[in-house]
Amino acid sequence: MTDMAYISGSNVYTTTINVxxxxxxxxxxxxxxxxxxxxxxxxNSFNFIxxxxxxxxxxxxxxxxxxxxxxxxLMIGDSLTSGAYYDNVTYKGLSINExxxxxxxxxxxxxxxxxxxxxxxxxxxxxxxxxxxxxxxxDTFIVWFGTNAGLTDTMDxxxxxxxxxxxxxxxxxxxxxxxIEEIKAVNPxxxxxxxxxxxxxxxxxxxxxxxxxxxxxYDLNIIDMSDLTPINYPNLxxxxxxxxxxxxxxxxxxxxxx
Numbered sequence: 001m002t003d004m005a006y007i008s009g010s011n012v013y014t015t016t017i018n019v020x021x022x023x024x025x026x027x028x029x030x031x032x033x034x035x036x037x038x039x040x041x042x043x044n045s046f047n048f049i050x051x052x053x054x055x056x057x058x059x060x061x062x063x064x065x066x067x068x069x070x071x072x073x074l075m076i077g078d079s080l081t082s083g084a085y086y087d088n089v090t091y092k093g094l095s096i097n098e099x100x101x102x103x104x105x106x107x108x109x110x111x112x113x114x115x116x117x118x119x120x121x122x123x124x125x126x127x128x129x130x131x132x133x134x135x136x137x138x139d140t141f142i143v144w145f146g147t148n149a150g151l152t153d154t155m156d157x158x159x160x161x162x163x164x165x166x167x168x169x170x171x172x173x174x175x176x177x178x179x180i181e182e183i184k185a186v187n188p189x190x191x192x193x194x195x196x197x198x199x200x201x202x203x204x205x206x207x208x209x210x211x212x213x214x215x216x217x218y219d220l221n222i223i224d225m226s227d228l229t230p231i232n233y234p235n236l237x238x239x240x241x242x243x244x245x246x247x248x249x250x251x252x253x254x255x256x257x258x
Contacts, residue, residue: 067108067258070191071139074113075101076125076179077195080253081116081144084244093118098247103254113138121149122175135183135190142223142257144195145176147243150202151210155217173210180218193221193257198228199243223257 075081083099085091095118105112115133117125122145135141145151151173152158158169158177165181168174183190194215196208208226215222228249230237236249245253 077144078120079118146197146207150207
């Protein structure tokens with residue numbers, strides 16, 4: 001209550017008051033002035049206006065911060081997650097520190113671990129990285145695969161026809177599902193989000209269709225990234241024809257995820 005400020009001066013006649021977005025407590029006084037109620041008394045004439053005064057106060061609740069529910073996060077993916085940076089001078093595809101997980105942590109004030117590996121597919125990531133993490137230690141998982149090689153529309157053969165995830169086919173589609181199920185097996189309360197893709201060395205439409213099938217099968221939230229092409233957002237891709245992001249792109253994607 002010590003930092004109070006007036007947002008309008010005197011002689012302001014309006015029916016609309018714009019409440020500042022950061023207001024916690026807001027108070028206003030409305031004057032309904034009727035000149036017919038003026039009364040002159042005595043021998044001297046002076047103006048005296050009777051005012052009908054209404055004073056109202058309202059407690060404004062601050063916005064709910066849903067970021068508290070994200071918790072410790074593991075981001076699994078390829079070079080888009082790891083932060084590959086193509087400036088053609090210094091990095092030439094190496095990952096920068098100012099990547100999507102870095103900015104997501106800044107935005108949400110949560111710990112976000114970068115588990116992105118350049119060039120990864122579900123098969124490659126699972127074989128080299130899966131055993132490195134304790135999945136009980138994370139509250140949220142974000143998975144972004146498909147840019148490299150894509151996924152095949154083989155859910156029925158690779159996954160749905162099998163009795164256990166241990167029997168899933170060693171394809172990118174089968175391994176993607178196996179990864180999801182193994183995380184859920186050790187951490188049933190985990191919040192898992194999977195991203196669609198905007199570019200792929202495989203079939204883009206098929207890959208996004210399969211990602212949607214996976215989301216439906218496991219009741220996962222989809223974060224749509226399908227529009228983030230260099231044509232649609234050249235400023236996010238360093239202004240060149242490259243599917244990787246510049247720092248601005250990493251900030252933008254982190255905000256979309258948040």
